Amino acid sequence: ACDPTNTTKFVSKDSYSFPIPFLRISTQPFLVLTNLPRFWVRHSKLPVIMAELQLKETPLNEVQIDALVVMKIIKACSTAFPSTAFGSLVGMDQDKTLQVTNCFPLPSTEISYSDSHSNDHAAASNLAAAAPRSKSNTTYQNEMIKCLREVNVDANSVGWYTSANMGNFINSNFIENQYHYQKEVNERTVAIVYDVGKSSQGALCLQALRLSPTFMAAYKEGKFTTEINSLQKSKFSYKEIMVELPIIIHNSHLLTSFLHQLPTIIPAKSQIPASLSEINNKQTPIPLYPNMDSLDLSIDPFLEKTCDQLLDSIETHHTELNNFQYFQRQLAREQTKITAWKTKRAAENVTRVSQKLPPLPEDEWDKLFKLPAEPSRLDSMINARQVDQYSRQVDGFTATICSKMFAVKSSLLPESS
Known part of the structure; x- marks a missing residue:
């Protein structure tokens, strides 16, 4: 028999008590927690768990990056070129869109080696490529996120970024870094790859990549053989290693208005330079548009x-x-x-x-x-x-x-x- 009129006191971990309606089924003390008070909901972990389960069931469809974040990534990768740059991304996960609202670079790994050892260069590159998942950089990232949280900035880790040249970024280190983020940090993290060489041809080259669930399960088991119950049974191919998501560059309303008000033609100045050194030191303002790099015919x-x-x-x-x-x-x-x-x-x-x-x-x-x-x-x-x-x-x-x-x-x- 059910008696919905009875009430009992539910004591939480914080020793707060208040009446909660429940249904008594037969003689078993089974509680149906409905219409919970707001105070208990705010202090319980149930809404957080339900939200996490709902997010895991919702697939990511796109990645939205603020324009300021794109400029920071371009500056960090261009400054570090030809070395590889790494950084962390923070933002929010809204339904099917991953919003990247801020980023910060990770400290570069200093490697000292001598020319007498031929394997030192390869060891240095491998150590530098493993920087995003190193213990020191993980500690640095946690401290930075803590500082961002104190100043009321989005402090949720949503992935990491790296630089590439001519598309040469798909290797074991990239896979291990992304696996570390999706397994240890957050399952819905992405890797933003900025191609410095391809972007120099006049077109911005940004890619948002993440490991597929099939590859995550196979990489966790470590079974990449042709035996039965492995690759042949799952029909796993190289095309299913990574999933590429479309990128949307987002501008605020103020920034959009400012960009539309920028002059497209270089303003003429009536002042005549007094000397040759003044002409050489003079920096001519470059208009925002048009960009002639996209018309380059260098093959x-x-x-x-x-x-x-x-x-x-x-x-x-x-x-x-x-x-x-x-x-x-x-x-x-x-x-x-x-x-x-x-x-x-x-x-x-x-x-x-x-x-x-x-x-x-x-x-x-x-x-x-x-x-x-x-x-x-x-x-x-x-x-x-x-x-x-x-x-x-x-x-x-x-x-x-x-x-x-x-x-x-x-x-x-x-x-x-």
Whole structure:
């Protein structure tokens, strides 16, 4: 029987008590917490847990970045070039949109090495690439977020940013950094990649990437082999490693009004320079629009560098393929030996049975033979994803250049018009 008129006192962890209506079902003290007082809801963790569960069920559709954050990322990455820059992103997660409202750079890793050791450069690059998930930078990030919270600024970590050159950012360090953020910090974090080399061609190149749930589960188990119940069963491919989200650059109303009021033509000045040094030291104001960098027809530098990196990635892919083929040959050789041993042992047991002797065990082959361990296919999949990145890069660049060349064809070749 239900008696909704009865009330009881619910005592929270903070020793606050107040009447709460409940339903008494039979004789079991089962409480149905409905119409909870606001004071208890504010001090309980139930709304927070429900909100987190609702956010996890809602997929991210886009990333909204403030224009000031974009300028900070560009400045930090351009200043650190050709070294790789890293930083942390803070903001808010609103339904299906991840809002990035602020950012700050992470301290650069100082590496000292001598020229006498050839592996020092590779070790230094790996250590620098692991900077976002290092213990010192994690402590620094927590302190910065604490300071931002004290001045009433968005202090929720929503990801990190890094710089790249010609799209060469897809590697094991990038995967490990993003896995660290999605596993340890927040599952809905993203990685913003700013390509310094591609942006120098006149078009801003920003990418928002995150690891797919399928890859997160596979990376947690660490099973990237071709065995049953692994890659073959899940049908996992390199295309499912990362998910790219569209980016929306957001401007405030005041900033939008200011941009529309900027002059598009350089104002003429009647003052004549008094000397040559004054002309050399004079800085001519550059208008916001138009930007002539997008009309650049230089083909060789960017395309040649990208093709070189594409060939290097293909060569790495062939190296990984040769290693896997070597493993298959070793495995086939050992399996042939095991089959021959089993055949010989079976013949011996037949002879012993005919002589009324106990048969020998036929499962001792695992103590006599050692099968080679299958190499992980993770590096091959990451490299294949990098090859795909380079291919799409070349495809997009050549399409843009071809349209520009057709536009200026008549001026370059008058006889063809």
